[in-house]
Amino acid sequence: MKLQKKIAASLVTGLLVIGASSANAFECKVKDAEMAKPGGFPDRALTMIVPYGPAGGSGQVASAMAEAVTSLTGVSINRDHKSGGSGTVGMTAYMAAPADGYSVMEHIDDAASAHALDSSRPNPATDLIPLVISQVTFSQIYIRTEETRFTDWDSFVAWVKAQKGKATIANVSKEGSMERVTMSFLTDATGMEIQQISFDKGAPRYGALLGGQVDALYEQPGDVRKFLDSGDFKPILTIFNERPGVFADVPTHREKGMDFEPLLRFRGFYVHKDAPADRVEWLKWAFQRGYCEDSYQAFNEKKFMTVIDSYRDTAGAIELINTTIPQYRDVYKNMGLDVK
């Protein structure tokens, strides 16, 4: 079994190297290396509201982007973590902050799905201006590498069906989240009945699979990279329209006959729509160019965020959000949720 894990680990590591080298073809889409500060803005530090804790995915991307923007512009960015309520607390605090351009916000696709469910919540494409979306990723289903009851997606589905609802998968807790909605797509398409176990923090969720408390795990590859590197986990299904090069041996949901548009996890940076236009332009430049900084690119590569195109400028981000919101809204209606 240990040999199996070592082989799996070396295979994954090898694939990661290939993936990393393919990502070296990065080309910065923002050509201007400098931009004059409009009316001296900013003449003091910016505040970045982060609606999640410092150690999670949002905290880390906020830290990496703040470092990149500061290194590029010399402007300090103070991160203010207002966590809780799946991003609600941070969003509320941000909307109450002065719209002067000195406050920016990090947020994830939860902002779009929250608006899809309740239109009184801010729409990140219209109530805010996306400065840049700097991480876009897909999800996968993972099992333990040493698992013997099933070894791939087909045997997993067959095994789950044989358990008659007793099989378990670790997932996030929030109903209506990208993860929960995608799981409902998967179960509808395959006819599987599987109990989802709600974990709102990563560590217990990954520990549950490592320790055999659950049978499978729903997650994004960057978050479980260390377990892929160590050979403890292996992906059996990629929920994306094509096989990313790094996971060339893992089938996609489309290949397995599941005909739904994959929902993506995306993390980006925003400013209030009422912020002065010239300041917004400068912030767009700073954050989009910050994405090109070596330190940020190295961070994204480490986090598996160069496997697919992670970059969306303002127009691209608005398009992504505008595509995502009706997608969620349709799903919620089909799920019988009260869409407001």
Place this chain on the structure above:
Amino acid sequence: MIENFLLGSSALFGDPYTLAIFVFGVLGGMLFGAIPGVSMLTLAAILLPFTASLTPAQGVMLFAVIYCTGTYGGAITAILFNIPGAPENAPTAFDGYPMTRKGLAGKAVGAAVLCSAIGGVASALVMMAATEPLAKWAIRNIGPPEIFALVFFGLAVASSVGGRTIWKGWMSVALGLIIATIGQDPVGGIDRFNFGFSDLAAGIAFVPAILGFFAVSEIFVQAEKTARGRYEAPPVNMEFPSFFELWQQKIAVIRSVFVGFFCGILPGIGATLAAFMGYGEAVRWSKNKESFGKGNIEGVISSETANNAATGAAMIPLLALGLPGGALTAMMVAVFQMHDLEPGPLVFYNSPDLIWVVFAAMFYANLSILFIGILETKTILYLLKIPFQFLAPLILLLASIGSYIGRGLVLDVMVMFGAGIIGFLLRRSGYSIPGIVLGIILGKIGEQNFAQGMQMVHYDLFDYLSRPVCLILIIAGTLTLASGLHKAFKANPA
């Protein structure tokens, strides 16, 4: 192991820069741990970007040392002023502060210093000896159903602490449990009881609630006494506990090391549950249960031994499996990642030097609690001589800053004052403040694990009880509740 430990020690003490970082971590952890609400997490968050310029071993070691001494640091203010520096020091205040009011602050602080060191050193030794097998055992055998059973078992006993009657103790815990339900539910993320305040979506934060119920309500109590001319400053007594007094508590110490270690090793649980469980077990096995909450040194010993025992244990799932046990260990993951490393099984093979520097540093950090703590105590006890009219505003100011700084929400300061007023009124009526805090903290942990556990057993109670650890703990907890009920009826027949 000994050879590796000596190598780690020589790397730590052989390089002046590494040693300076170690000393900074020891002192910084103690200081920030002692400032209410600010806590070691604030220090860690401030230092996080700077660790990029350190070597990986120095960066991780710095955080590990802050974790050890920061966990102890909050005990001092908990004992002297009823202000726990962090949630894991809350049970220390249950008996520590009543000891201060009785003029036994020296004994309480001395016991906290010694037992924090013992708990920390013991867990560091076990961590060095058996990190990998212990981590794997824990994640295979202890899941959410077992953690809920553990919480139930702990609540069953500790719920009687501090109330004028058992009924009032239980009602206090029930109030805490109700408060813990505010915010999104742990299964579906559905908003509950937030009364339209989106800031309450995350629930009532622990720190403002603890500061309100303990520190602010205490200020109101003392202010009332001052207004009525009945205030008496606590006598300042520098006397440390004698060797005989501590020797009498040896069983409590050993038990708390085990309890703290067990709780610390569980991913996502950490020192807070350890401290409450350690305290609860002290009450369970005591022949003098009624003395808890009124100044029993065993309460201080159990809580402080257990929370520091959890520090070494929390490093086990982090280092062996890459699973952080709490907020500070989660930040350590970021330190690893800044240096292109990932905590987990491979780190033992790829970076053994780093591991042993960290292990050695944690061992010495826990030892240093003993020496620095004794020196610190001799000076810090004089703070008690500050007149109440100066001390009270200072405490209120610190508590307000501590409440606000966590999330930068004015709501948290309002929660603190609200909790202070409610706490003041309930104390007058004989309800238990420790019980309420116990309910809030264990309620959140318990509900989440209950929900996850029930999902795992497909909502089948028989399936749940077919897990041996669950069965034993649920039976033991139920018997404890039944015994308490029997005593309550006997003491106050209907």
